[in-house]
Amino acid sequence: MIGGGQLGRMFAQEAMNLEVEVHCLDGDALAPCANVAHGFTQGSIQDYESVLQFGRNFDTITVEMEHVSIEALSQLEREGKKVYPQPKVLSLIKDKGLQKQFYQRHGIPTANFCLLDTTENTLPMDLPLVQKLCVGGYDGKGIKVIRSMEAWEDRFKEASILEEMVAFNKELSVIIARNARGEVRSFGAVECEFNTEANLVEFQFSPADILPEIEQEAQAIARKIIETLDMVGILAVEFFLTKDGRLLVNEIAPRPHNSGHHTLECCITSQFAQHLRAISNLPLGDTMLRSPGAMVNILGEKGHEGVAKFEGLENVLKIPGAYVHLYGKQTTKPFRKMGHVTLLGKDLEEIKTKVNLVKRHFRCIATQE
Ligand SMILES: Nc1ncnc2c1ncn2[C@@H]1O[C@H](COP(=O)(O)OP(=O)(O)O)[C@@H](O)[C@H]1O
Numbered sequence: 001m002i003g004g005g006q007l008g009r010m011f012a013q014e015a016m017n018l019e020v021e022v023h024c025l026d027g028d029a030l031a032p033c034a035n036v037a038h039g040f041t042q043g044s045i046q047d048y049e050s051v052l053q054f055g056r057n058f059d060t061i062t063v064e065m066e067h068v069s070i071e072a073l074s075q076l077e078r079e080g081k082k083v084y085p086q087p088k089v090l091s092l093i094k095d096k097g098l099q100k101q102f103y104q105r106h107g108i109p110t111a112n113f114c115l116l117d118t119t120e121n122t123l124p125m126d127l128p129l130v131q132k133l134c135v136g137g138y139d140g141k142g143i144k145v146i147r148s149m150e151a152w153e154d155r156f157k158e159a160s161i162l163e164e165m166v167a168f169n170k171e172l173s174v175i176i177a178r179n180a181r182g183e184v185r186s187f188g189a190v191e192c193e194f195n196t197e198a199n200l201v202e203f204q205f206s207p208a209d210i211l212p213e214i215e216q217e218a219q220a221i222a223r224k225i226i227e228t229l230d231m232v233g234i235l236a237v238e239f240f241l242t243k244d245g246r247l248l249v250n251e252i253a254p255r256p257h258n259s260g261h262h263t264l265e266c267c268i269t270s271q272f273a274q275h276l277r278a279i280s281n282l283p284l285g286d287t288m289l290r291s292p293g294a295m296v297n298i299l300g301e302k303g304h305e306g307v308a309k310f311e312g313l314e315n316v317l318k319i320p321g322a323y324v325h326l327y328g329k330q331t332t333k334p335f336r337k338m339g340h341v342t343l344l345g346k347d348l349e350e351i352k353t354k355v356n357l358v359k360r361h362f363r364c365i366a367t368q369e
């Protein structure tokens, strides 16, 4: 596993049940996987030599994020290693410009956009717009909303795309997996509630509150994407459901995803177990929803930076159907993903009440040290 964050940690926890050894590479000696994985190597995930040397020790290589040395992964693939998702898929997804062109080429619905010419000063599309860095953005970093000419003057000057501002009712996500023998299976759509200040998912719930036709269409689009990419592994597809009822693909991520954490308790197979099955060419697991549920991200409290401490754990553990996942990060900072809580319930109303309890009574702050 290239990367040793919380996604790798939950993946390693699942892999243990099938006696698969997971070794992680991460730049941070205190990364969430450091004391959980079978093996842990400290090294840069973006450095060609460190990824290459690390990867040579194993038979299958996977990633926890897109921002890794894809050149090293291509070399490992040439040396006969199984590298999933494939480096060519990572290259395409890593660049939001290439990603958008891929949708366009294959008739996959997506918001209107243009590649921004950094030498050009005139506004190429009507306001309001969303500017996104082609490379390097994540969790809302690398995104600017442009509503005025002042904001336009203050735009990113690096390679980026401009996208029309979408008037959406909901944000949905479908997680889908494919193994090397071409078997495909997806989880039901989840609905995401965003924290607009932090630009990341505050909580999500499933099943999504959408019409069956929309569910089917989202599933069909997700399948078309993973098959067209010829990808092996797990893929998250983020959608906008517009106010006039259209589905638009926002972006995709070729790995386990924040919007799929609920699968650990809500589904027969979790997204992490499914990823393992996919990259090991094992039969894909049943994705059926066992119970409606929600997932709340526990983000570092605003105004707190330093050694992490959780407050209110007992309050959460008292809630029936609550499952707490702390990621083992030593330090917190505002909006850093420090953990999540899954909440099961009989219906959305009950689940939302539990979500509010967690939001009110559980937080991650910094100690004074
Ligand atoms: N074109 C758009 N119109 C309206 N909101 C958008 C648009 N693009 C992104 N957003 C909002 O910003 C969030 C983050 O954007 P996204 O492209 O998913 O980047 P990230 O890589 O940070 O997840 C989206 O989930 C959505 O809430």
Ligand SMILES: [Mg+2]
Pocket (backbone or CB within 6 Å): 238, 251
């Ligand atoms: Mg996103």
